[in-house]
Amino acid sequence: MGYMDNYERDAYGIVAFWLRNNLEHGQFFDREISHHELELARVNQSMVQNLAGIWQQAEQKQGDLTTLVNESEQAISEFRHFLLHGMDKALRCQVIVSTPVALMDHMIREAEESNNVFDLMKSGGQVLVSDSVLHESVFWLRQMADHLAFVQHYLDPSNYELQDKVRKMTHKFERLFLQANALNTIIRKPRTEMLPVLNAFRQMVISETKDLEKFKLELDALIKQCAAITTAPPDLLEHLAREAHHLWRNLEEGITT
Ligand SMILES: [Fe+2]
Numbered sequence: 001m002g003y004m005d006n007y008e009r010d011a012y013g014i015v016a017f018w019l020r021n022n023l024e025h026g027q028f029f030d031r032e033i034s035h036h037e038l039e040l041a042r043v044n045q046s047m048v049q050n051l052a053g054i055w056q057q058a059e060q061k062q063g064d065l066t067t068l069v070n071e072s073e074q075a076i077s078e079f080r081h082f083l084l085h086g087m088d089k090a091l092r093c094q095v096i097v098s099t100p101v102a103l104m105d106h107m108i109r110e111a112e113e114s115n116n117v118f119d120l121m122k123s124g125g126q127v128l129v130s131d132s133v134l135h136e137s138v139f140w141l142r143q144m145a146d147h148l149a150f151v152q153h154y155l156d157p158s159n160y161e162l163q164d165k166v167r168k169m170t171h172k173f174e175r176l177f178l179q180a181n182a183l184n185t186i187i188r189k190p191r192t193e194m195l196p197v198l199n200a201f202r203q204m205v206i207s208e209t210k211d212l213e214k215f216k217l218e219l220d221a222l223i224k225q226c227a228a229i230t231t232a233p234p235d236l237l238e239h240l241a242r243e244a245h246h247l248w249r250n251l252e253e254g255i256t257t
């Protein structure tokens with residue numbers, strides 16, 4: 001399936017977004033597990049199969065939504081525990097994988113955010129627009145800065161121009177992340193109104209994130225044509241573009257999904 005920037009943002013579509021996200025993490029991780037780690041690879045594959053099955057149901061909008069959300073939450077929790085265990089072993093130098101610890105932590109945080117969103121769906125709770133804008137910014141801007149750092153990790157060092165561009169973009173997103181954290185304590189709860197400073201920040205993040213999505217898709221095309229030297233999995237940039245799209249859409253709509 002090609003890049004989807006117009007995925008349906010109904011309840012099934014949101015569940016499918018998060019399932020696909022975690023499923024692809026498992027597929028990417030699969031490429032990076034050493035053949036010395038057969039048991040780790042086997043467990044990861046069974047997680048991927050389980051997530052893929054539930055994702056298919058969500059895509060086809062099959063079955064009861066509450067059951068689907070519960071099953072998704074369960075499968076993603078198991079995957080999160082598996083990654084946590086792997087990260088714990090990596091920190092003790094007891095496992096041979098080429099995945100950086102920061103990337104494992106990144107995937108664990110997205111698994112946790114998946115379940116935050118599912119809990120929100122189940123409770124039916126309303127989130128104030130300002131709370132959503134701050135939550136989305138604090139969570140996703142760190143992910144966006146990470147994405148660029150991971151792109152750089154995978155890009156061959158001989159891509160000097162591209163390396164320089166990615167490094168500059170990483171710094172830009174790190175600064176936006178710091179600003180989001182600052183605003184998160186400057187603007188105290190209850191956040192019943194949208195302050196002009198927060199709205200200006202939101203517009204800036206939307207614009208920068210749209211540019212980032214575009215950049216990721218341009219690089220995606222190069223990688224798929226084998227025209228950029230990289231060890232990135234072929235679908236990685238598309239995955240990262242989808243997350244950028246998710247961020248700016250949520251900011252525009254003032255929601256957490
Ligand atoms: Fe992801």
Ligand SMILES: [Fe+2]
Nearest residue numbers: 110143147243
């Ligand atoms: Fe991510």
